[in-house]
Amino acid sequence: MTDHKIVFKQGDNNGEPIAINLPTGTLLSEAAKQAGVEVGQPCGGQGRCGRCVVQVTQGSIRRRSVLRLTSEDVSKGFALACQSVVETDVEILVPAQEKIERRLTTDRSVADVQIPAGYDFSWSQSIRVVHLNLTPPSMEDQTDDWSRLQTAFRIQAGYNRVSCSIFVLKSIGIALRNGNWSVTAIVDVSDQESGIPVKLISLKPGISGEVEPLWSLAIDIGTTTVTVWLVDLTSGEIKARASEYNGQIARGEDVISRIVYAGKESGGEELQIKVVETINKLVVSACKRAGATPDHVYKAVIAGNSTMIHLLLGIPPSSIRFSPFITTINHPPRFTAQELGFNFHPDAVIDCLPGIASYVGADITSGVLSSGMYATDKLTLFLDVGTNGEIVLGNQDWLVGCACSAGPAFEGAGVVDGMRATEGAIEEVWVNSETFEPTIRVIGGGKPKGICGSGLISLLAELFLAGVLDKAGNVNTTLDSPRVREGDRGGEYILAWKNETATGKDITITRVDIDNLLRAKAAIYAGFSVLSEQVGVILEDAEQILIGGSFGKYINVEKAIQIGLLPDVPWERFQFLGNTSVLGTYYALLDSEARQKIKDIASNMTYIELSADNTFYEAFMSAMFLPHTDLNRFPTVKAALNRP
């Protein structure tokens, strides 16, 4: 057999090329090993993970498998080291590891948020700043302050009707006099065309040439996670973002248990205080980072599922729970910060976006707006993954939505070592199919503290494909590996030993965790199947699948397909949008047209109640399996399982 000269060049340093002579048919990964060149193989050389990708710059090789490489990649000479053998003298470029992670086709990261094109504070915004010069009163002109101010508004700003709260009223006399009858007013001009008076939010003495910062908030109240964006209204820029678990969690993990809790004596009040406290805390920390003060927040747009909105407003949500599942209100009016107990400017405008039904709330109308699905001609499937999974199917002509209870597992709650997608969370995992040893990627790169949603999906898929889990999610504790053991909560897998973690404790996934994840993914997939069946389209015909929700900023689509969470369609159809609910509130905050569109979406979407018959239950039970009881729905997973 002929020997060939193999030259390795490493992309991340300018060191000397390393050469080695080996016979025809040697695997590149084997050659790299013998040459002492590091090529990552977290899957154990099975061609599954794509982490061993290299570029052949000279000579030719034979690829056994090109899984994970596009035809463009192949034409550029990319190859999987564990799946390619040498045929001639070759020169191989080994890219730096982090570059590989960024170019994999299965990874989907959230795009950066853009300020809406053409945002102009003085035109698009409902919050306005008005400078007024008043004629001072005298013995001859005995007009009261408020009437005088109204006259100035009418003549100088064209506002025929202006209203204000008792709180503002208390401050106007002093402001007018301290400013020597020149004042700066902050007003809300929303819905003027429907005859609603302009609302005076704040009156400050003097007219400063420089507008003092006007802050506002885009808020998403999730059952599990609350997200706040602090937005500079003048520029439209997001100056700080903050997320935290919803303080209500201790009173129930899902909406149903929250509703039950709210029905207890003073339970509703307590839950209202909990969520307001969570938001206030987030606002303080966001303001601190941006150098702002909460008192300068004049407007907040809030989205959340219907139960969360009811609880925020202190409205008893009990009717949401019982057939025929009716909310008290789908389109709430505007409130002020002090009415709800927020720590922002007391008269700040609180605008809760409209919802559709008990289980398809403002978070979805907001998401449908920000995802852009209401404006496309493509058949689009939109999924918002949270504690409740909400699914919308349709396009610019029609929208059909449903909701299914997934539980908080994908947000890292309800799982022993689960956590939110913040620093220290394991966000991706590979498991070697021969040794069952894991390779992990941690957000921030330090020692792991726990596993976040995307990490859990990744872990479940890897354990399944490596044969650690059977299709029912049972851990095979008979494997010859210290990583599997019988624990208090059934079979478990140890992902990180205690001396490798930031907590000093083993990071594990237990049978109970796996059951929670299976239920979550089954609920979502069942929602997909029932929705598509009801409108008579084939799920796999969806031209684009838009995913919003709390997976952090990253998801591996292939792994989500492998566990049967997402339908088995080509990866390029998936787009990962991050928190679409808060993004929608951000658009609604800045643009009154966007705000109007959300209202239209809320009025036009058809809602399908999944509990109306047992089709959802059937679909759910058949999805309670890896990837699904009907493997033919997942052809790529079937192929992966059949690969030796």
Place this chain on the structure above:
Amino acid sequence: MPIEIPKDKWPGTIHTVTLGATNGEGGTRSKTVTFGGETTMPFLQFEAPVPHKPVVAIEIKDHKPEDWSLLLAEVWGAAMTDPAEWAKAAENAGADIIVLALSVNDENGNPTTPEKAVGTVKKVLGACGLPLIVFGPGQVDLDNELLVPISEATKGERIVLGICEDKNYRTIVATAMANGHLVTARTPMDVNLSKQLNILITDMGMPADRILMDPTTGALGYGIEYGYSVMERLRLAALQGDTMTQFPMIVTPGFEAWKTKEAKVGEGVPGSWGDWKERSINWETLTAVSLIQTGADIVVLRHPESVKRVKYAIEELLMA
């Protein structure tokens, strides 16, 4: 005018399964029992012949059970205290198969040991020539502890080991595969769950003709409609070509019927309920006969009179 009866033709076939092995086949049974093989719904002989008729198994215990109805104690008499005698009596009562259900504790209240369980199985095999099904006591660890040595001690007999459930099937399937036995897979009245457990067992490499499925049933008046319809849907799926449902079905109407109040209680019930003994036997018989008509291949019964009546019903249905 002649009326043409429409006939269904199905793409799927139920696996034909044989229980027990004779001397020549590596076992010690005097006869084997074959069932399954259906190509249409039960007893529709105008569509396709019934290849094998449903069979009746009698359930016996490793020692005299304390919680069984007095009527059963009365009819089996002293045989109940000795599993070998009980098996012989069951064979004489017309059983096609013996089901030996092991208990958590032995007759002295001590935990059942593997040695004791193996001894019981061997005694039963020695006393009668029928094929055997062995159920563990129904506790994960104990089931595995008892069934593995039983499986090894009876290698080649083609007995059925059970009961596999989704959280505990691996050990039972592995030992059955290694020793040439069959397994039965029980799931709680759900088409998808049945199918899933069958997939798990098949994934381990168990051949299709060595798997029985037990979709679980309820007694007459206690959920039989639900069990009936799950079985019917499983059978329809199988005939439509779903390979993971094409296994013969075993159900335990005896166990279900004899725990109902109607069968259990003889005193302090309304007079209109009629004779206790007749009522109890009717309860078991009707439960079993209903299930046979939705596709049960093996019904496990407890009272010899019910066995007689169910077998009679099967013959009558086949003549129609």
